[in-house]
Amino acid sequence: MPLEALRSDTTPPGLHYVLTHFDIPFIDAEHWHLWIGGAVQRSFELSLRALLRAPSITLPVTLECAGNGRSLLRPRPLSQPWVLEGVGTAVWTGVPLAYLLTRAGVEDDAVEVLFTGADAGSQGGVAQQYARSLPIEEALRPDVVLAYRMNGADLPPQHGYPLRLVVPGWYGMASVKWLTSIKVLTKPYDGFQQAVAYRYQQDAEDPGIPVTWIKVRSLMVPPGVPDFFTRSRILPPGPVMLTGRAWSGQGAVQRVDVGIDGKWAAAHLEHPAAPFAWCAWSMPWVADPGEHELSCRATDASGAVQPLESEWNYQGMGNNVAQRIKVSVA
Ligand SMILES: Nc1nc2c(c(=O)[nH]1)N[C@H]1C(S)=C(S)[C@@H](COP(=O)(O)O)O[C@H]1N2
Numbered sequence: 001m002p003l004e005a006l007r008s009d010t011t012p013p014g015l016h017y018v019l020t021h022f023d024i025p026f027i028d029a030e031h032w033h034l035w036i037g038g039a040v041q042r043s044f045e046l047s048l049r050a051l052l053r054a055p056s057i058t059l060p061v062t063l064e065c066a067g068n069g070r071s072l073l074r075p076r077p078l079s080q081p082w083v084l085e086g087v088g089t090a091v092w093t094g095v096p097l098a099y100l101l102t103r104a105g106v107e108d109d110a111v112e113v114l115f116t117g118a119d120a121g122s123q124g125g126v127a128q129q130y131a132r133s134l135p136i137e138e139a140l141r142p143d144v145v146l147a148y149r150m151n152g153a154d155l156p157p158q159h160g161y162p163l164r165l166v167v168p169g170w171y172g173m174a175s176v177k178w179l180t181s182i183k184v185l186t187k188p189y190d191g192f193q194q195a196v197a198y199r200y201q202q203d204a205e206d207p208g209i210p211v212t213w214i215k216v217r218s219l220m221v222p223p224g225v226p227d228f229f230t231r232s233r234i235l236p237p238g239p240v241m242l243t244g245r246a247w248s249g250q251g252a253v254q255r256v257d258v259g260i261d262g263k264w265a266a267a268h269l270e271h272p273a274a275p276f277a278w279c280a281w282s283m284p285w286v287a288d289p290g291e292h293e294l295s296c297r298a299t300d301a302s303g304a305v306q307p308l309e310s311e312w313n314y315q316g317m318g319n320n321v322a323q324r325i326k327v328s329v330a
């Protein structure tokens with residue numbers, strides 16, 4: 001997502017980031033169906049038409065890739081080279097997952113729910129379909145949705161048509177696209193995207209700990225205009241309103257501080273449209289001629305605050321370091 005798109009509450013598809021491990025599958029919705037089974041009393045299959053008749057909810061959710069910020073790490077972990085653009089906020093409509101799980105009747109010994117997508121490929125030498133699980137208590141949250149609409153229209157192919165999971169507050173890998181099956185498990189899932197990928201590891205041998213909730217982050221709309229080659233910003237002297245967004249999966253954003261050449265002050269913060277949607281912030285600045293470094297840093301209700309220096313890990317996950325923007329005022 002180009003950072004100028006931070007201006008909109010809702011990110012249009014096409015500006016919203018896209019991440020796909022393999023190819024985008026092209027699914028004929030007429031013949032597609034969703035299977036729900038495993039440790040349930042009544043396993044069943046649903047067509048898209050049947051899903052569209054089920055009760056629905058609509059909610060704005062900020063999705064962020066766990067690898068957002070990876071390219072700022074040294075040495076650079078080898079994976080999708082995001083700088084800071086792996087984020088977006090869309091309004092998702094669909095059936096609450098808890099509704100279908102309740103209809104299936106989850107057995108008492110259930111521990112996780114596994115979601116499998118239609119896309120397939122090879123990663124780390126392992127042939128696989130993209131699949132991830134959620135702990136049962138997360139799967140039963142009322143705001144976890146099986147979405148068939150994004151911003152009021154059918155899902156675009158790249159965002160999971162005809163049906164995807166959306167897990168508010170979790171990094172994007174949990175929100176499995178192109179869903180084909182939902183399986184209730186009595187043992188934790190140990191597939192590739194769970195046990196090998198998406199872990200905070202110190203090195204290749206470290207089993208690490210799983211990547212889950214989105215860490216607190218704020219981003220600023222880069223002010224002025226860019227210099228083509230260096231991407232530094234150019235703006236005229238005088239008053240300018242610095243604006244941006246902040247979000248966290250671990251508690252509401254409580255404050256955003258803006259740094260001008262290392263001197264910090266609190267920004268004005270607006271309420272988010274929903275608990276896991278980003279909130280807008282703003283801060284007036286009177287730009288004086290010369291070179292400056294602008295920065296922003298959010299704090300959430302858990303007390304977590306964005307670090308000023310990147311914290312390295314092997315897969316380059318969850319790097320929520322404070323953004324820095326170089327500007328030339330002239
Ligand atoms: N089936 C499937 N689901 C998937 C993925 C994938 O490769 N295949 N990528 C995941 C990752 S890592 C992210 S960050 C989000 C991205 O969702 P978006 O492309 O709609 O922004 O989808 C997740 N769901």
Ligand SMILES: [Mo]
Binds near residue numbers: 019065067173
């Ligand atoms: Mo991701």
